Amino acid sequence: MVSVLTLGGGVAGAGSAQASTAREGCPAGEIFATDNTAVITDPADPRLRTRLTRFDHEVRKIIRANGARPGASKVLDGVFWSGDLKKATYERSREFDVSKVGRDGLHHIAGVIAKQYHQESVLTFRCLPRTSPETDAVEIQAPGVSATRLHDALIANPEARDKLGGGSVTLDGHLILVAPLADLPLARKFTKALGVDWNRAEVRYGDEEFVS
Numbered sequence: 001m002v003s004v005l006t007l008g009g010g011v012a013g014a015g016s017a018q019a020s021t022a023r024e025g026c027p028a029g030e031i032f033a034t035d036n037t038a039v040i041t042d043p044a045d046p047r048l049r050t051r052l053t054r055f056d057h058e059v060r061k062i063i064r065a066n067g068a069r070p071g072a073s074k075v076l077d078g079v080f081w082s083g084d085l086k087k088a089t090y091e092r093s094r095e096f097d098v099s100k101v102g103r104d105g106l107h108h109i110a111g112v113i114a115k116q117y118h119q120e121s122v123l124t125f126r127c128l129p130r131t132s133p134e135t136d137a138v139e140i141q142a143p144g145v146s147a148t149r150l151h152d153a154l155i156a157n158p159e160a161r162d163k164l165g166g167g168s169v170t171l172d173g174h175l176i177l178v179a180p181l182a183d184l185p186l187a188r189k190f191t192k193a194l195g196v197d198w199n200r201a202e203v204r205y206g207d208e209e210f211v212s
Contacts, residue, residue: 026127026204027071027097029106033059034093035117041089051075052094059113063098066109071097076176077147080166081154088151093168095176110211121210125178130205137208138184142201145175145194153194160190178208
């Protein structure tokens, strides 16, 4: 379902009222994708234990075949709110760092993945300067969050589940939340409700796109 670049390294400044950032940590592009097509509502579903190893290898081949270079890849536990089902859904996915790629190349690669794995959409994120006219989103990364805590917080916050939709957590407990720039105040409030120290969070500014 998801949801997340060097064209610049858009970052928020560090300070008592802002999250910290790491410009050098932004890859040229990020792709969030899965090969899952099922709707999973049971957190104990065995499909949520896969590490998507074959998918990892296959997507890396797609990235290389289209002239870019694959970087690090992380397994993610996603929790998303389904307005149709009126309940949380779960999904295993991977985040891929991509280098040697621009906006059009990243869009094309995501489109290939969406088509090959029958996905409604694939999320991409490019880091950009905060003041760039293309900047329309933020990516928040923060330690100390579990998928269970994310699920409970999403259920308890109707505004966050309707506007943000959900988020993902790495296997070592790092939240990754991509949100529209206009919803940054809500995303910050939601992240703090998860128990995150905002001064330990990293905020990346950039451009998000859902590619189908």
